[in-house]
Amino acid sequence: MNHLLQLHQHVGVYLVLAAFLLAAGIFGLIRRRTLIGMLIAGELIFSSAALNFMALNRFTAPDPTVGQIFVLFIMGLAAAEVAIALSIIIAVYRNYRSIQPKGLSELKG
Amino acid sequence: MNDPAAAFPFADYLVTAIFLFFVAATVGGALIAALATRIIRGVTGLALCCIGLAGLYYFLNSPFLALMEILIYVGAVCVTIVFGVMLSETDEVLPERFKHKPYPIFGFLIAAGVAGAVFLGIAKLGHGTQWLNPATPVTDNSWKVTAVGNALLTTYSMAFELISLVLLVAILGALAIARGGRDKK
Numbered sequence: 001m002n003h004l005l006q007l008h009q010h011v012g013v014y015l016v017l018a019a020f021l022l023a024a025g026i027f028g029l030i031r032r033r034t035l036i037g038m039l040i041a042g043e044l045i046f047s048s049a050a051l052n053f054m055a056l057n058r059f060t061a062p063d064p065t066v067g068q069i070f071v072l073f074i075m076g077l078a079a080a081e082v083a084i085a086l087s088i089i090i091a092v093y094r095n096y097r098s099i100q101p102k103g104l105s106e107l108k109g
Numbered sequence: 110m111n112d113p114a115a116a117f118p119f120a121d122y123l124v125t126a127i128f129l130f131f132v133a134a135t136v137g138g139a140l141i142a143a144l145a146t147r148i149i150r151g152v153t154g155l156a157l158c159c160i161g162l163a164g165l166y167y168f169l170n171s172p173f174l175a176l177m178e179i180l181i182y183v184g185a186v187c188v189t190i191v192f193g194v195m196l197s198e199t200d201e202v203l204p205e206r207f208k209h210k211p212y213p214i215f216g217f218l219i220a221a222g223v224a225g226a227v228f229l230g231i232a233k234l235g236h237g238t239q240w241l242n243p244a245t246p247v248t249d250n251s252w253k254v255t256a257v258g259n260a261l262l263t264t265y266s267m268a269f270e271l272i273s274l275v276l277l278v279a280i281l282g283a284l285a286i287a288r289g290g291r292d293k294k
Binding site: 004005007008011012013014015016017018019020021022023024025026027028030031034036037039040041043044047050051054055056057058059060064065066068069071072073075076077078079080081082083084086087088089090091093099 | 121122124125128129132135136139140142143148151152154155158159162165166168169170171173174177178181182185186189190192193194196197216217219220221223224225227228231232235236240241242252256257260261265268272275276279280282283284286287289
C-alpha cells in the first residue's frame with residue numbers, strides 16, 4: 001500500500017507511460033487512413049519523447065533546467081511541424097479533393 | 110518538499126488519486142486519439158491526452174511546462190488541427206473493395222502487433238533498468254521559472270534564437286504552401 005502511495009515518485013511509471021504513448025502513436029501512424037489522423041499520431045510520438053525527457057530529467061539529471069528547456073524546444077518544433085503539415089494537407093486537399101494518403105500516388109513509379 | 114501528511118490527514122491518498130486521474134487521462138486520450146474513427150474525436154482525444162500530460166509535468170516538479178503544455182498543445186496545436194478538419198473532408202471511409210467483405214482485420218492485427226512489440230520492449234527497458242540518482246543533490250531552487258529563464262538567456266540563448274527563426278520560417282512556409290494552389294481570379 002505504501003508503495004502505491006509513492007507511485008508518482010517512481011521514474012518507471014513515467015517511462016512505461018511514455019512507451020505506451022509511443023506505441024499508440026505508432027499504431028495510429030500505421031492504421032490511420034487520413035493525413036490529419038497521421039498528424040495526430042505524430043503528435044502523440046512527440047509527447048512521448050517529451051515525457052521521457054522530463055522523467056529522466058526529474059529523477060536522474062543533475063541540472064533540472066536542461067530537460068525543461070529541451071521539452072520547451074520540442075513543443076516549439078511540434079507547433080512548427082503542425083503548421084507546415086496542415087498547410088501541406090490543405091494544398092493536397094485542394095488538388096486531390098481528398099486527404100487519404102492512398103490517393104497521393106502521382107510520383108509513384 | 111515538506112511532508113503533506115502532517116498538514117492534512119489523507120493528503121497522500123489525495124495526491125495518489127490525482128496522479129492516477131492524470132495517468133488515466135493520458136492513457137485514455139491516447140487511446141481515443143489512436144482508435145477513434147471520426148477525426149474530430151481523435152483531436153479531442155489528443156487534447157485530453159495533453160491535459161493529462163500537463164498534470165504529469167506538474168508532478169515532475171515543473172509547473173512551467175504544465176502551463177506551456179496546455180497553452181501550446183491544447184490552445185494552439187489542437188485548435189489548428191480542428192481548423193484543418195473544418196477545411197477538408199476527413200472522415201475515414203472504408204475503401205470501395207472492402208464494402209462487401211468483413212472488416213479488414215489483418216492490417217489491424219499487424220499494426221497492433223508492431224505497436225505492442227514496441228511498447229513491451231521499451232516498457233521493459235525503462236522499468237527494468239536501475240536508474241542512478243544524480244551525484245549532486247538537486248536543490249528545489251533550481252526548479253524555479255527564474256532558473257529556466259536565466260538558462261534560456263545565457264547558456265541556451267543561441268538555441269532560443271534558432272527556435273524563433275524556425276518558427277518564423279515555418280509560418281512563412283505554411284503561408285506560401287497553403288497560398289500556392291489558389292486561383293488568382
